[in-house]
Amino acid sequence: MSLQDIQNKTVVVTGGATGLGAKYAEGFLKHGAENVVILDIAEDVGKATTERLNKTYGNRAVFIKCDVSKEDDIAKAFDAVVAQFKQIDAIVNNAGVMVDSAAWRLACDVNWQGLVSFNLKAIKHMRKDEGGAGGTIINIASTGAFSRGNALPIYCGSKAAVLHFSQSLAVAPFFENTGVRVMVFCPGPTDTALLHNLGSRSYDPKLGAALEVDFANIVSQKSESAAKALIETFQTGDPGSIWVSQNDQPSLNITENVSSAFQSLEALTY
């Protein structure tokens, strides 16, 4: 894929108020995006992040409150972005929670169903075969999508769903027909609030305690490294490609690894 330009693009980042999403938003502004729209449930911190980014990069960031676990919120937010900016060139579906404990349905609503809803709205908006201008969708999964972690099966399952949904969606001739480039970005452990209090996140307190012990030996990467890798993915990624960001390394293309794994499984079925 030729280097995809970020200049003059309108980019939406869900969950962009804090953590990795805020770093992604900043990365797009740093690379010349004309507009960055931060959607997040956290209104106060979202407005503060937007204000900070506007002071640094000129008034090119806006905040719209949106709870991605709620379809009404998603629809209103998406329509508001289109009404204000007319064309969305890229969306990073980043909002996510790790709550395998009592609030596990929230994880399914945010990490999976909300992401699907944004994908379907973005495709309808972007697809060239229905009057759109094409565009890019980056779905944020996780290394947990292919790590069979026993402490976080709901979280890891939601991320595996994101991975498989995205690669199923992107099967040719999707890009040829629509001009919509769908990619998957899988961070590994990264230093954000998501990884705080890991012991309380599991459905099973004993497994949660073990996870916290395991994690004590893991060196998380810096969120800035993941943001740099995401921008690399946007600029160079092919339609349907799958990427990993871990250990402060450049974005790693694992498309062939995933594809061959699924090909060996598909060979068993038909």
Ligand SMILES: NC(=O)C1=CN([C@@H]2O[C@H](COP(=O)(O)OP(=O)(O)OC[C@H]3O[C@@H](n4cnc5c(N)ncnc54)[C@H](O)[C@@H]3O)[C@@H](O)[C@H]2O)C=CC1
């Ligand atoms: N930090 C890590 O080690 C890794 C993170 N990821 C994924 O990256 C994404 C971002 O994670 P982090 O920045 O680390 O987490 P974080 O917890 O620091 O930030 C998550 C952001 O999503 C927002 N959010 C949560 N629920 C929402 C909702 N219902 N509606 C709208 N926004 C909502 C939060 O307000 C927050 O701004 C998540 O999808 C996560 O699963 C994947 C692999 C590793």
Ligand SMILES: CCCCCC(=O)/C=C/[C@H]1C=CC(=O)[C@@H]1CCCCCCC(=O)O
């Ligand atoms: C050897 C287990 C290490 C677990 C600690 C860790 O690295 C967690 C990382 C997760 C944080 C957000 C993510 O998406 C990462 C992927 C989850 C990895 C699998 C979960 C491990 C488990 O459930 O036991």
